[in-house]
Amino acid sequence: MTSLLGPNRHLIGCDSDTLARELSTPALMVDLDAFEANIATMASIAEKAGRKVRPHAKAHKSPVIGKRQLDAGAVGLCCATVLEAEVLAEAGLPGLLITTSIVSPSMVARVVRAAQKADDFMVMVESMAGVAAFAAQASPARPIGVLIGIDVGMGREGVTSAEQAVEIAARIAVLPQLRYAGVQAYYGHLQHVKAVPDRHAKVAEQWARLAPILDALTAAGFPAAIISGGGTGSHHIDMAHGPFTEIQAGSYIFLDKQYGEVEIVPGGTPFRTSLTIAARVVSTVQPDRVIIDAGSKAVSTDYGPALVVRGAPEGSTYAFMGDEHGAIRVPDGTARPPLGGIVELVAPHCDPTANLHDQFHVMQDGRLVDIWPLEARGH
């Protein structure tokens, strides 16, 4: 029961008929072929463009997936939380970058301990206080890499002027326990701009905002060896035209409903949907719907209803019905899925949906071939 592999661990190796009977639901499912194709596609795009990828582990929180991304050529992995960095460092994965501001001494201490366990560890800082917090605990024997966070329109974290960036770089440069490595500039608010030309225009505005800061750093003697930013939505434009040495894409491994509505490259997307939620029909009493066992504790509520992709007629819809339930309505004249049947959904938003689960159930050729725990989930 408390195994990291969860209640379906005895089903590894079973075919889909057995899973239809036996799978404990709701369960997060990964189509391994689509997932591997997505990793290979992003690696290939980056290689052709002469850029690196540092995939964001916030999407999966899993050392197994992180290792696959590194094996495919990723330069490292981004982490959004201290726990993600701890779990991935414990697994020995190199090139970790904490992309969020960490300032409290106790959490900095956790980061510094994690940085002992994995090579090429970096953090983002965006204030002199942030530099001081890491300087107080890091050791010259094992300097921690630092990227200076620069705000590119999100208004969340990051300095807003060249003066601030240069001041921070100059301070880092004199501290033997820190290693100035470059900058981070992430425009998460532009990743889902739907049309390519609109997105291109908006990210180009942010490149224009970033350029004088990069120039000032260079002029002051602190050229940015690493310029980290971009994401799944902007990666194509970023790699073709942007200032970045590396892209922080996360969702490309799964592709969700939200990214399914975005023209990621002209005409569509190079990625396939690999992540679904398998739920079971638990009530057929109501004549106009069936009830499945996936609600707001199995599917994130921040981007509308999930899409129905398997187990119900085409055109079927999903609606949230509380924490543990959803309603599936089928088109007029089509048959409802039977009691006990499995219905699969595409997540509205993959990151917060995966965060509700503890295991990825990995499917290939109609079999459950593996289970990957989300070891770094939670707070």
Place this chain on the structure above:
Amino acid sequence: MTSLLGPNRHLIGCDSDTLARELSTPALMVDLDAFEANIATMASIAEKAGRKVRPHAKAHKSPVIGKRQLDAGAVGLCCATVLEAEVLAEAGLPGLLITTSIVSPSMVARVVRAAQKADDFMVMVESMAGVAAFAAQASPARPIGVLIGIDVGMGREGVTSAEQAVEIAARIAVLPQLRYAGVQAYYGHLQHVKAVPDRHAKVAEQWARLAPILDALTAAGFPAAIISGGGTGSHHIDMAHGPFTEIQAGSYIFLDKQYGEVEIVPGGTPFRTSLTIAARVVSTVQPDRVIIDAGSKAVSTDYGPALVVRGAPEGSTYAFMGDEHGAIRVPDGTARPPLGGIVELVAPHCDPTANLHDQFHVMQDGRLVDIWPLEARGH
């Protein structure tokens, strides 16, 4: 790192000054005095009304809290998932009731195993197939109690006619491995009707719907010894006038923003807010806001923004800024909280917010007195 007590376990016993420096955030906090007052208040209301309470463990997923509710007189605990039932049964807590429809053989098997470990275990069924599923695996040596689910306007789970209810009761009655115990009728969609008279009128409509079904069961020789339903929002009306022998309230132990907007009893609420999310200011670069480390992976997004209750001037507001961040804006002319400072939020909706965390941090008299793991969180 993988301790059930989480990264703050070394802080048990520490005072709020130490926590302000040391607490790893975001962290789910419980005000023990308010929490205990809520449990005592509900127990006292039920005792005066001559009704029972079977609190819903979906709100807390914690054996420690379940045990406290039982110690205060609760007749048992409701569970929404098989995992909740497994964890609470493993802890030996009696009177568990799974309130949701379970039909697949593998999940029924998990329930039957859990039922071996704790006394007076019950399930809800709402179809002949559901009866058959449990009958196939339960043992006459340890019969499982069954409540028949009756739909009272949610359109989610539960039979809709007296004929269906009587048919199911008659079937259960001849099966020695099951024990007919009564009915469940839950109107979750009415719990948040804001004004008492409006809510009273709407729940009374559902009592009128339930009454002929109860009468038919009695007439057929299957009187319902247990009539389980109601919740935090309707408990006052349910206990004064409703047909229920027991109330399935869950959120009353915490009270969230959503219930804070409901007139639970005439003129207000008998409960106090006991649950908050402690987050830390991680950026003060933007002049009009500060950024804290609690976003949509620490605060549920299904009922608007969280309320700011401590650590920032009165009138401050919270806005989601992605998975890991939120923005706090303070009223004009007031001081922003400092970098590294702790801001506390009231959850918009307590159940899905608690579900994002792994530990409750229990505070009393300005000290962290305990940490309670949410052992039954996840899928």
